[in-house]
Amino acid sequence: MKKYPLTLGLLGVLVGQPALALSLAPEEFHASRKMACVLAEQSLGYLDEESYGTRTHNVLDGFDELERDQILSKALGYYDGLLFSIADDDVQQVQQRLETFIASEACRSGYMRVTFSL
Numbered sequence: 001m002k003k004y005p006l007t008l009g010l011l012g013v014l015v016g017q018p019a020l021a022l023s024l025a026p027e028e029f030h031a032s033r034k035m036a037c038v039l040a041e042q043s044l045g046y047l048d049e050e051s052y053g054t055r056t057h058n059v060l061d062g063f064d065e066l067e068r069d070q071i072l073s074k075a076l077g078y079y080d081g082l083l084f085s086i087a088d089d090d091v092q093q094v095q096q097r098l099e100t101f102i103a104s105e106a107c108r109s110g111y112m113r114v115t116f117s118l
Contacts, residue, residue: 028071034059035075037107040082040098 038055
């Protein structure tokens, strides 16, 4: 009879462990938003390879390897969520949604992009 609470407790720890690994501190959450902006700009071709590397390094600098992985996972999930329900071949809608995201308040901190057309 005493094995049941112990088994249940161990099962709870094993199931809850991945959830703890995916929870982010405020600094990590902020970095994941910045990284999602970098990914969006890279996808649209706004960043060359050197700029992409510099921006990525600036966002992830100061975090250990596990934190970096979590930040990248969260950023990729957010980026993927931006493109949810868009058909794969609808390039115009993908570009429009990414440009809207880049122009949003979430991406404006620290960087400004000025565009104009003639």
